[in-house]
Amino acid sequence: MTSTLFRALSDPTRLAIFELLARHEHSVSELVDKFEVTQPAISQHLAALLAVRLVSTRRSGRNAYYRARPEGLRPVIDWLRLYQNFWPEKLDSLKAVLDKPSPDKSAKPTKEKHHAPRH
Amino acid sequence: MTSTLFRALSDPTRLAIFELLARHEHSVSELVDKFEVTQPAISQHLAALLAVRLVSTRRSGRNAYYRARPEGLRPVIDWLRLYQNFWPEKLDSLKAVLDKPSPDKSAKPTKEKHHAPRH
DNA sequence: AAAACGTATAAGCTGACGCTTATAGCTTGT
DNA sequence: ACAAGCTATAAGCGTCAGCTTATACGTTTT
Numbered sequence: 001m002t003s004t005l006f007r008a009l010s011d012p013t014r015l016a017i018f019e020l021l022a023r024h025e026h027s028v029s030e031l032v033d034k035f036e037v038t039q040p041a042i043s044q045h046l047a048a049l050l051a052v053r054l055v056s057t058r059r060s061g062r063n064a065y066y067r068a069r070p071e072g073l074r075p076v077i078d079w080l081r082l083y084q085n086f087w088p089e090k091l092d093s094l095k096a097v098l099d100k101p102s103p104d105k106s107a108k109p110t111k112e113k114h115h116a117p118r119h
Numbered sequence: 120m121t122s123t124l125f126r127a128l129s130d131p132t133r134l135a136i137f138e139l140l141a142r143h144e145h146s147v148s149e150l151v152d153k154f155e156v157t158q159p160a161i162s163q164h165l166a167a168l169l170a171v172r173l174v175s176t177r178r179s180g181r182n183a184y185y186r187a188r189p190e191g192l193r194p195v196i197d198w199l200r201l202y203q204n205f206w207p208e209k210l211d212s213l214k215a216v217l218d219k220p221s222p223d224k225s226a227k228p229t230k231e232k233h234h235a236p237r238h
Numbered sequence: 239a240a241a242a243c244g245t246a247t248a249a250g251c252t253g254a255c256g257c258t259t260a261t262a263g264c265t266t267g268t
Numbered sequence: 269a270c271a272a273g274c275t276a277t278a279a280g281c282g283t284c285a286g287c288t289t290a291t292a293c294g295t296t297t298t
Contacts, residue, residue, distance in 0.1 A: 003134045010126035011286075022205050028245060041287060043246055048285095062244045062295040070206045073199065080196065086141050087189045130256075147275060160257060162276055181265045181274045 002079045005072075008052040013037060014045040021055055022068040029063070121198045124191075127171045132156060133164040140174055141187040148182070 009015050013035060020026055020034065028046065032039045046066055049055040054072040058065045128134050132154060139145055139153065147165065151158045165185055168174040173191035177184045 001131065003129055003131045006125045006134070007129040010122055010129045012120060012122045013286085015122045015125070022202055029243090032244095037286090038288065039245070040247080040289085044286075047246085059245095064245060070202065073202065076195070077199065080192065080199075083141055083189065083192065132256085148273090156256090157258065158275075159259085159277080163256075166276085178275095183275060 002075050005052055005054070005075050008048055008054055011045070013041075014048060017042070017045050018049055018054060018068055021049075021066055025058075025065050025067040027063040027065050031066075121194050124171055124173070124194050127167055127173060130164070132160075133167060136161070136164050137168055137173060137187055140168075140185050144177075144184050144186040146182040146184050150185075 009018065017031060017035070020031065026034075028039065028042055031042050031046075035042060046055065046057075049066075050057065052072065053069060055066045056069050058067075128137065136150060136154070139150065145153075147158065147161055150161050150165075154161065165174065165176075168185075169176065171191065172188055174185045175188050177186075
């Protein structure tokens with residue numbers, strides 16, 4: 001079910017975590033340092049991403065390293081592709097966007113401001 | 120914020136509605152006939168899709184017709200494109216999938232079983 | 239072996255979400 | 269004018285998602 005994948009990406013913090021993991025592997029504690037939420041919250045987000053196979057885990061000593069799984073996005077891509085069929089002209093934009101060379105090679109994932117400190 | 124768009128597509132019923140509207144325009148009552156939820160629930164889903172501009176409305180007499188807005192998916196596409204940068208090889212799959220001519224022209228959007236009656 | 243570290247899990251709280259029923263507002267038909 | 273049809277909105281309710289604190293468990297360090 002595609003909605004399940006969308007669900008996993010629908011939380012701003014969790015999406016930001018995924019984006020970090022897409023750049024490169026991080027340990028849980030490294031992620032904790034980058035966000036304003038507690039370690040359990042991070043672990044819970046990772047569990048959610050793991051459940052839909054958007055990330056993978058590797059353990060080393062007392063650390064757990066996570067990284068994004070590109071193939072995990074496949075259902076989203078396939079889903080979009082359907083609309084290429086329904087909207088041949090309109091979503092040429094879709095193909096075009098993906099074909100067009102990136103205007104900025106150093107582009108970064110959505111730079112979202114994470115939660116502000118709350119105390 | 121991209122997560123907002125994912126949020127809008129994260130509910131199975133709402134996603135299914137969007138998929139119907141991607142095929143062609145429907146009035147609210149037509150949608151009501153196709154789902155197991157009440158008319159207000161449908162209207163609420165439509166309001167949610169409207170809020171993120173995934174659909175547009177047109178009124179005619181006492182009917183309200185809705186249709187999907189392809190451009191509404193643009194942020195998702197752009198977001199995916201970022202990962203094309205990060206995962207040059209891996210997500211060639213992405214471009215490839217989108218380039219490849221559709222294997223089945225009569226493909227339908229995800230056929231999800233909607234909610235079962237609950238009484 | 240004891241202490242410190244890194245992570246996962248349990249339990250509880252709170253707010254948001256998706257649903258329902260009730261109802262109001264237009265529009266059309268008689 | 270009145271009734272009927274179509275849609276949106278309000279209010280209330282149950283569930284769940286995301287957060288917190290507390291804690292348990294394995295690993296490393298001393």
